Amino acid sequence: MADRDPGELSAADPASSRQASARGILRRSLSHIAAGTTDMAPGPMPLHASVYTDEARFAAERERLFLGGPIVAGLSGDCPESGDMFVFDAAGPSIIVMRGKDGMVRAFRNMCTHRGAKLIEEAEPWSGRGARITCPFHAWTFDNTGHLIAQPGKRAFADCAIGARDLIEVPCAEHLGLIFVRASGSEPIDAATHLGDFAPVLEQLELHRAEPVKKGVLEAGSNWKFALDTYGEGYHFKTLHASTIGQTHHNDMAVYDAFAPHHRISFPDRSLDAHAEADEADWPQTEYGGVHYVFPNTVIFFGALEPGSYFTQVFRLFPEGAGRTRCQFAVYAPFGITDESYRATVEAAYDGTATVVDEEDYRVASHAQTNLDHAPEDFSVVLGANEIALQNIHRSIAEAIGMPLPEARSA
Numbered sequence: 001m002a003d004r005d006p007g008e009l010s011a012a013d014p015a016s017s018r019q020a021s022a023r024g025i026l027r028r029s030l031s032h033i034a035a036g037t038t039d040m041a042p043g044p045m046p047l048h049a050s051v052y053t054d055e056a057r058f059a060a061e062r063e064r065l066f067l068g069g070p071i072v073a074g075l076s077g078d079c080p081e082s083g084d085m086f087v088f089d090a091a092g093p094s095i096i097v098m099r100g101k102d103g104m105v106r107a108f109r110n111m112c113t114h115r116g117a118k119l120i121e122e123a124e125p126w127s128g129r130g131a132r133i134t135c136p137f138h139a140w141t142f143d144n145t146g147h148l149i150a151q152p153g154k155r156a157f158a159d160c161a162i163g164a165r166d167l168i169e170v171p172c173a174e175h176l177g178l179i180f181v182r183a184s185g186s187e188p189i190d191a192a193t194h195l196g197d198f199a200p201v202l203e204q205l206e207l208h209r210a211e212p213v214k215k216g217v218l219e220a221g222s223n224w225k226f227a228l229d230t231y232g233e234g235y236h237f238k239t240l241h242a243s244t245i246g247q248t249h250h251n252d253m254a255v256y257d258a259f260a261p262h263h264r265i266s267f268p269d270r271s272l273d274a275h276a277e278a279d280e281a282d283w284p285q286t287e288y289g290g291v292h293y294v295f296p297n298t299v300i301f302f303g304a305l306e307p308g309s310y311f312t313q314v315f316r317l318f319p320e321g322a323g324r325t326r327c328q329f330a331v332y333a334p335f336g337i338t339d340e341s342y343r344a345t346v347e348a349a350y351d352g353t354a355t356v357v358d359e360e361d362y363r364v365a366s367h368a369q370t371n372l373d374h375a376p377e378d379f380s381v382v383l384g385a386n387e388i389a390l391q392n393i394h395r396s397i398a399e400a401i402g403m404p405l406p407e408a409r410s411a
């Protein structure tokens with residue numbers, strides 16, 4: 001694996017930083033195109049099939065990663081103004097994320113403190129706005145900082161201090177345009193520490209400017225990690241995506257950078273071939289960034305619809321059981337929606353991608369899961385040296401849940 005371009009993280013403003021970054025990726029892509037190579041791990045890695053099927057491992061992942069860890073609940077643009085709110089319920093308990101009148105984003109259990117009714121009955125990706133939330137059961141009312149501000153029939157609660165019945169707050173942090181929530185537990189979120197040296201790379205994307213265009217849910221009948229694996233290698237483009245990405249992108253070719261446990265991976269477009277012989281000064285100026293993986297379950301793809309016209313796709317994968325995945329998928333206009341025709345193009349980027357993911361990637365994942373569920377006891381899948389991102393994802397997850405990867409048959 002080549003080193004990152006040293007200039008890419010030091011540019012003064014995000015746009016030139018993205019361009020420097022894209023230039024570094026282009027340089028490495030062209031060298032792979034010329035040599036027919038890809039960034040690789042030192043060797044293949046066997047992975048015991050139980051990583052995808054074991055209930056105890058799934059329980060540990062849900063507990064340690066999805067309930068106990070910081071998870072991306074959305075982007076700043078999902079609740080840009082005071083009073084904006086959205087539901088985040090994919091990690092476990094239903095949570096309301098809302099921006100208060102002081103501009104701060106907070107997260108609360110979507111649970112009335114009277115008798116536990118659900119305040120907002122809609123599921124993710126619901127979003128809305130309002131200065132207050134009124135419980136549908138007996139109309140207790142809370143403001144957008146979680147304070148209980150009205151109780152009908154208040155005299156019946158004479159000994160019940162109103163302040164003691166505010167909404168139950170859960171840890172939440174807004175950083176670099178990402179909103180992180182810890183669904184269970186009270187430890188504050190240190191997003192900068194969580195992102196580590198990946199932060200400057202994400203900062204280039206200016207995620208705080210992204211405006212949502214379309215959101216939905218994709219389902220896979222597979223373990224969440226099998227679905228996640230499909231975002232980390234381009235080895236399947238030519239076969240599985242023969243009529244889509246396989247046409248436009250090089251197969252089995254990637255530029256990969258680890259910022260453990262996160263990573264960035266870019267897949268060279270065939271249109272780059274035209275520049276293979278060109279002088280670097282004549283290369284096109286792009287801001288293409290590729291796939292940005294935020295541990296443990298979020299994939300942010302920054303790409304171009306056409307030169308100069310970008311979109312950001314965010315896939316957040318959640319386990320619904322050892323063998324079921326719910327993916328919250330959203331597409332954003334990275335720097336705001338400039339006009340209706342641009343909005344329509346970004347919307348089309350949602351529809352096209354949702355179809356490919358659903359009918360191709362998740363189809364294969366679902367069938368593979370059935371096989372793995374019934375695989376011989378000693379069966380291991382093998383992650384090739386060319387599937388380096390997957391190797392590192394599985395190692396990082398195993399480490400984070402404190403369960404070593406099971407002994408696997410040698411590659």
Ligand code: FES
Nearest residue numbers: 112114115135138
């Ligand atoms: S449960 Fe919400 S007001 Fe009664």
Ligand SMILES: [Fe+2]
Nearest residue numbers: 230236241361
């Ligand atoms: Fe794919």
